Amino acid sequence: MRALITGGAGFIGSYLVDRLLEMGENVSVIDNLSTGSLKNVEHHLKNPRFHLVVDTILNEMVMKKLVGECDHIYHMAAAVGVKLIMNRPVETLETNIMGTEMILRLANRYKKKVFIASTSEVYGKIMNGENASLLSENSDSMMGATTKRRWAYACSKALDEFLALAYFEEKKLPVIIARAFNTIGPRQTGQYGMVVPNFVQKALIGKPITVYGDGSQSRSFTHVSDVVDALIKLMSEPKAVGQIFNVGSSKEITIAELARIVKEMTGSSSEIEYITYEKAYGPGYEDMQRRCPDTSKIKNLIHFEPRNNLHDIIQSVIDYYKT
Numbered sequence: 001m002r003a004l005i006t007g008g009a010g011f012i013g014s015y016l017v018d019r020l021l022e023m024g025e026n027v028s029v030i031d032n033l034s035t036g037s038l039k040n041v042e043h044h045l046k047n048p049r050f051h052l053v054v055d056t057i058l059n060e061m062v063m064k065k066l067v068g069e070c071d072h073i074y075h076m077a078a079a080v081g082v083k084l085i086m087n088r089p090v091e092t093l094e095t096n097i098m099g100t101e102m103i104l105r106l107a108n109r110y111k112k113k114v115f116i117a118s119t120s121e122v123y124g125k126i127m128n129g130e131n132a133s134l135l136s137e138n139s140d141s142m143m144g145a146t147t148k149r150r151w152a153y154a155c156s157k158a159l160d161e162f163l164a165l166a167y168f169e170e171k172k173l174p175v176i177i178a179r180a181f182n183t184i185g186p187r188q189t190g191q192y193g194m195v196v197p198n199f200v201q202k203a204l205i206g207k208p209i210t211v212y213g214d215g216s217q218s219r220s221f222t223h224v225s226d227v228v229d230a231l232i233k234l235m236s237e238p239k240a241v242g243q244i245f246n247v248g249s250s251k252e253i254t255i256a257e258l259a260r261i262v263k264e265m266t267g268s269s270s271e272i273e274y275i276t277y278e279k280a281y282g283p284g285y286e287d288m289q290r291r292c293p294d295t296s297k298i299k300n301l302i303h304f305e306p307r308n309n310l311h312d313i314i315q316s317v318i319d320y321y322k323t
Helices: 011-022 060-069 082-087 089-110 149-171 195-204 224-235 255-266 277-281 296-302 310-322
Strands: 002-006 026-030 050-053 072-075 113-119 175-180 209-212 218-220 244-247 252-254 272-275
Touching: 002 011, 002 060, 011 026, 011 224, 026 060, 060 089, 072 089, 072 224, 082 089, 082 149, 089 113, 089 149, 113 149, 113 224, 149 175, 175 224, 195 209, 195 255, 195 310, 209 255, 209 277, 218 255, 224 244, 224 296, 244 296, 252 255, 255 272, 255 310
Parallel strands: 002 026, 002 072, 026 050, 072 113, 113 175, 175 244, 209 272
Antiparallel strands: 218 252
16 A cells, blocks of 8 residues: 655654554655655655655645555645644645645545544634533534634634535545544644743743643643544444544643643753743734544544543653653
8 A cells, every 4th residue: 555645744644654564555745844754754765565655735746646646545744733823824725725725636536545634623622611512513613703803723723624625525525524633742842932931941941831821721632642543443444434533632631730730750950930821922913722533533434532531641752751
């Protein structure tokens, strides 16, 4: 089998490369290295079953060849991270919308099975109530105003889902969609606003650990290796075709508590400081108070259960940044 992974030099994509090569597949990767890193895949460069193309997924001539030669596609390429979205909105929208449209159109032409990486961001700010239930795949979404740049990423990924399902329903293209909830682990950078690597890096060098808002907002975190295993199992499960799945942990923690744990585990002297969202991202920024998945659907289909607990995940990130 030959897999094509878009964004395969990125955080999750590079772990997918590792796993598929370990399983004996041939793997082609296309990545423009704008947010991915050559360091994430350079250990495979001498492997004859690995092929890296440094280019954009918007290059149709290159994509025609790669899609035509593969057996299945993992579409991981996307503009991600709150800081990137706030600073480069045009790139966010073009990459996430036009790139996915390109992948689906070519996959349909060559009749290739496609995995579409989506995100918990598509739920928007629906979870602002303390008593809100866990987010299921059929939960309603509530986006902010179009004048709030914060929601550009969420809307672009929701459109990706609509387009993928349309290809499945109208053209019978086999597609699978997964919404990842705060995937973390070694190789993840804090450069674009990812909270755990940001906290760990600041703690290790003794700088203040910055919490936005009052820290009462909660999230659930899953190790990247658990997420990658789930994606591969979904791609090999015929009943997953045409479906959307939450991938993550149902165990949640407040950001304030996360900061305290990171400080304790690193033995850091860093202060934990609280700043407003407006100071961090500018006026009018909005966040969701709670974001925790209902994972019963993926558990019932492929018996998914994360193996790594939060302590183990944080420790793996600490060890990575120490070296």
